[in-house]
Amino acid sequence: MTDNAPGSSEHPSLPTPSLDTIPVERLNRVGPRVAERLGKLGVRTVQDLLFHLPNRYQDRTRLATIAELRVGDEVLVEGEIREVELSGGRRRSFKVWLSDGGFGGLMLRFFHYSRQQIDALKPGVRLRCYGEVRQGPSALEMVHPEYRIQSEEPVAIEERLTPLYPSTEGLQQSSWRGLTDQALALLSRQAPRECLPDEVLRPLGLPSLVEALAYLHRPPLDADPLDLIERRHPAFHRLAFEELVAHQVSLRRLRAAQRAIAAPVLAGDGTLRKRLLDALPFRMTAAQERVVAEIAADLEGERPMQRLLQGDVGAGKTLVAALAALQAIESGAQVALMAPTELLSEQHRRGFAGWLAPLDIEPVWLVGRHKGRERVGLLESIASGRARMVMGTHALFQDDVVFSELGLVIIDEQHRFGVHQRMRLRAKGGGDGGAPHQLIMTATPIPRSLAMTVYADLDLSVIDALPPGRTRIVTVAVPDSRREEVIARVEQACAQGRQAYWVCTLIEESEALECQAAEETARQLAESLPGIRIGLVHGRIKGPERESVMAAFAAGDLDLLVATTVVEVGVDVPNASLMIIENPERLGLAQLHQLRGRVGRGSVQSHCVLLFHPPLSIAARERLGIIRAAESGFEIAERDLAMRGAGEVLGTRQTGTVQFRVADPLRDQHLVAAAQQAADLILVRYPDRIEPLIQRWLGSRELYGSV
Known part of the structure; x- marks a missing residue:
């Protein structure tokens, strides 16, 4: 660990190195263990640290009174400890009652505590603490708030919004703020290389790179927290635009490389x-x-x-x-x-x-x-x-x-x-x-x-068009308390010569549990529907057996197919006109639309029943409302993008898939056309800026497009 930050007066005659070449180990309090933790988040240089932006901010610029607290607020309060208690029971806790002399009090609750804390937090001690206000059994409370014991000399209140950084185990927010303080000091002396030409930036009226980074890491007192949280501030636009340009440059260069390769001419005779x-x-x-x-x-x-x-x-x-x-x-x-x-x-x-x-x-x-x-x-x-x-x-x-x-x-x-x-x-x-x-x-x-x-x-x-004769799929959502009615509806459809799917969903990470749920559902339905021919398909059934069941269903030899989400794509049985999806609240919009699309492939009116388990979360209620109202997959995709963001829609958990660090293609779509024009300009007139731009935003991830 080094005691002197780079660029300090220790070597005044040496030029300050570029920020993208200064390893984080050169910063104070960064030893091998901290460097390893930073490396897990892709932070290896001072430039990486500057581009590791806060994902939210706390407002610690004003003290709230206890009387004005509301559940859900994240606030800074100050008061005197009136009483403390160590409580036993199923979950031991250390309780501290705080008062600021006004109406009411606030309980601070600690489930994890030390003897040192118990000794320090005594009645009469004055605390300043920050946390989320919750409704406790008998009073408002904060669970594990950040706190500081106040001495006789009053401690100044923060003059800026407090940034919170994406982190990993072993790196506290105080560590991030200390590291970014050092990085910002270096930034004030040595700006990162500007990769975007003036003729690109000037018409957009965006701040400089240094201004944008300084603002986002240490927003001033008058910053609008909502603009920062929703990333609508011009400082975010400045970085999002540069990231979009980097992606466009990378993809255009990739496309040019692809077009330089020969391919077999496949004309065919028709x-x-x-x-x-x-x-x-x-x-x-x-x-x-x-x-x-x-x-x-x-x-x-x-x-x-x-x-x-x-x-x-x-x-x-x-x-x-x-x-x-x-x-x-x-x-x-x-x-x-x-x-x-x-x-x-x-x-x-x-x-x-x-x-x-x-x-x-x-x-x-x-x-x-x-x-x-x-x-x-x-x-x-x-x-x-x-x-x-x-x-x-x-x-x-x-x-x-x-x-x-x-x-x-x-x-x-x-x-x-x-x-x-x-x-x-x-x-x-x-x-x-x-x-x-x-x-x-x-x-x-x-x-x-x-x-x-x-x-x-x-x-x-x-x-962008479906084959003629396709009928709209009527989609309804019903609570699982009406399960018997749904089973009767399946029996009625099969009695009329139609076929049905019953899809069981459970927890995405547990295929075994999902398969067990499907097996149990098939057993229960067989008891309830003795005259119905039922097949079962899930990921743990061996291939030949699974294929045989699918073929029997396609041939009409089975009336009802009980399955997991393995039937999401590729199944085409025109006679199937009823789809039951259990626990649809656990699925995303795209997956619900794909499952629903297994019916409606013939000329008969088809139905999809979303058999949910109440109570529904706000997000789940919104998803089910969208899937009931929307028919077009493209409309659903737009709504899905708005709800989940680009990373989830694209499936960024897969190796090599494009991931954005700051930009969001939906929120920042007003910047896309300008980013495409800027990429074309840079490729033709500023080739020396291509590698620094790609390295800053993509690094080794540029390969994601090399399909």
């Missing part, structure tokens, strides 16, 4: 596609035809297609993907379709087999369960090129999987894959240093504002 279309019992929608033409033109080019295919539930994305696959196969190339789960890959195999078998094309299926001789035979078929269409899960990018001439990669539910998985599959094709074409599909519509921001390296195709 024979297989014509045979498939002639055999369909329906016509494609105009939206499907438009998207098919966009993809066909890309496949005919000499550069790798990078196209994101979006469409609402039931819009017909799979047929579009099948036609793209046939164009590649017509051209002599192989096609790989990768899905995130074995169940979804099974469903794709069944769907494609129905279309491709009459064309004498047999899809090869490769998943983790294939072992021994069976796996060796499949690998040989792929390596020799006999397998024209290969489908599977992450098993497709294992080292022993070698393609003869992979020309097209189709990735379904792409946000569930990490970047390295996608890159490894891409590296298996193209030949002669080239790359295969890629079609990336998502069954979760992404709001356009978000797509413009995070998928700027991809061309976007949207199927």
